[in-house]
Amino acid sequence: MCGIVGYIGKRDVAPLLLEGLARLEYRGYDSAGIVVNSPKAGALKMVKAKGRVRDLEARVPKRFAGTTGIAHTRWATHGAPSDVNSHPHLDPENKVAVVHNGIVDNAAELRAKLEAEGVVFASETDTEVITHLIARSQADTLEEKVREAVKAIDGTYGIAVMHADFTDRIVVARNGSPVILGIGEKEMLVASDVAALIAHTRQVVTLNDGEMATLKADDFRTYTTSGTTTNATPETVEWEAASYDMGGHDTYMHKEISEQPDAVDRVLRGRIDDRFNTVHLGGLNLDPREARGIRRVKILGCGTSYHAGLIGAGLIEGMARIPADAEPASEFRYRNPVVDPDTLYIAVSQSGETYDVLAAVQELKRKGARVLGVVNVVGSAIAREADGGVYVHAGPEVCVVSTKCFTNTVVAFALLAVHLGRIRDLSVTDGKRIIEGLRKLPAQIQEILDGEEDIKKLAAEFAEAKSMMFIGRVRGYPVALEASLKLKEISYIHAEAYPASELKHGPLALIEPSLPTVAIVPDDDLLEKNRAALEEIKARSGRILAVAHREQEKADHTIVVPKNEDELDPILMGIPLQLLAYHTALAMGRDIDKPRNLAKSVTVE
């Protein structure tokens, strides 16, 4: 949720770190801070500020030279957002600086112990414990001091440490929170996300849990927390630095919605086998015999990824005829689920870092389950922890709310469903039919995007609503859930999603002219049932916006989307509702890319 960036080399470090922080701000943004080495030996210089990175930038003095530094953008967990609670955290002598992502579970206990020894804490954070542990260590090397500290703490961390007595290095450590080294020419970087690195280098090393690294300007070395050297070979990041730019759009959300035709093309590319009317998924690590032995599929994810998983479960059950369902990973972990060896578990996550999903994967693996990942970020924790999986290839998603990753994740599930289906009961004809439908998606998405102006006009009307209802049936219900989440995340309008079939079991009581309903009404076998729901709403003077394949006479407005195969319709029906949420929030003047209280990846519980 927070972001770390660090640099050691010859360049003036402050502007470089501030630019890195700006690239990380989407991960957390209630305060930020920076430390650089001072030309005066034996001390570090620090500036911190509550607010955005631009607030920090305004405070950085003109003379803030240094060639080594670490910086942080925070999303508060322990202690309110404030200057003093911002990272880095320094010891009283200004010798040790620590930036930290994650949570120290035994912080209260360690704090009490340190206070009993006379340590005075400056902040309310758990992180400051780490600073004092390092500062008080009697070990001879910085590596040893950091090792002692991380051994004393329970919990999750990605940390970067500077020490005024060891100015030639930055020491970093990882447990459950990403730490990525950027390998440059006579300079080294570290960050919690490649976004902060790739303007400078695309050669990276991703640390594993339990690993540490020492970065010097012309060298790096990795080792475990027990001191054993590890072999880290740099890998090349696929994503271009330019893919993190706004590309002429006013917001990342708009850019990412607009990128969907290309993104969907990318997730399909190289995976379709026309000879057998099936799909090849290279990283699945599941041979046909094993695929035939699967008796159930359980999909786990959070938020938007959970909604994509609900659609995915329907696709897998429909095409492969394997009973499948999806559940929020955050709930699954805590209900002591029966873990069945014949069930295929699938963890879905855009970031590949979401703590609740990662923890569910780790629990499943511990119990011997087979877990696949459907993930966007290559090499992320969930991708690495899973036994195999499918990358969704949406490219970097910077806006806090997910759009293109949702769409690509659902397409990835459709590919998996065809793959499993063709090994089991999906006929050649049906395989071909779905593949042809998948190939039509990019052009059909573009057709929907071309209708943006009309959706914008509708949004102006909905921006006045205090609350909205979203309904859909079977395949349409997860579309309604996702559309309602999108609207509430960025506009802060209260929204509810219900299966249309449930209306008369309660929510119909809410219907009145001031509560508009968005109804998903595909031209499929449930069309008449969906129309009956529209009648019920109209009879109570409710206003209706339908997303349908043809004009709906009971609706006040219909957004007509192109028809695909019934199974793939949910992919298209979600797109205009992303635009509706976007333009509603825009009309309300919301901070679309950085909605209040939310962060892009939720790496804590």
Ligand code: M6R
């Ligand atoms: O990175 P993940 O897909 O695991 O993230 C899961 C959720 O936190 C995420 O989808 C969240 O709901 C977004 N704000 C959706 O817009």
